[in-house]
Amino acid sequence: MDPAAVHLALLARGETVACAESLTGGELAAMLSGTPGASATFLGGVVSYATAVKQSVLGVPAELVEKHGVVSGECAAAMADGVRSLLDADWAISTTGVAGPDSQEGKPVGTVFVGVAGPSGVQVTQLALHGTRSQIRHETCNRGLMALHEGLS
């Protein structure tokens, strides 16, 4: 999905977005900031690659991580809520999952959770993606943009 479409949809509503990324590692932010004029709608994001950063910066509770793991819908929801609040954005997208090459928390490569937080709450989509590490990261970004675009329409 073209990030420019998301930018224009946000611009039409006068709203902003932030992102919290784990497996995509900054690629989603790079897409959101790639459009000229992006600063009108994109505030920034947190790349919470390490679990400790999810907790200390985004405020994901340690008990949540202990109970559900970081590759979970619960973690995706907490990351989206956390960055939306931290950056004071109208909307937030989060990504967490297993890009590979190794499985994680007993979950196979391609297990991905995408969260979208907005004025009326947070919604999480679970995906089972195929492909290389790079393809899984890229498709996760794509699905995140699609989920936000849907929320905006």
Next chain:
Amino acid sequence: MDPAAVHLALLARGETVACAESLTGGELAAMLSGTPGASATFLGGVVSYATAVKQSVLGVPAELVEKHGVVSGECAAAMADGVRSLLDADWAISTTGVAGPDSQEGKPVGTVFVGVAGPSGVQVTQLALHGTRSQIRHETCNRGLMALHEGLS
């Protein structure tokens, strides 16, 4: 510069890195996290695209921004120090500058500052880059990786 070389240099020292990005908007984090096994050395980062995020999340002082602007060596140094401390990393890379298409703070497109913070302090490199928005962003990431690699050698 191949991010894998930076990853291996950090791995050999048992050290970690974080990043704080403005104009590169997540692309540097995406490069640092792109290498399989990156989680052993890359903790994460903050994409502080909006000035408010530089202040509220990274702790860049408002007076610094007022005096020097966000396109400044002072801001790059404060961003690198800020994210290194926030994520408790051994090293940090920061990027701030003008990717275009418009100039900013009276500074022409291609004006870029790259900071590297480490155990012995922070060093800032000022660049005047040419090219498209996308080329300037990419070359900034490249210079950031080179500066860190030099600091590690």
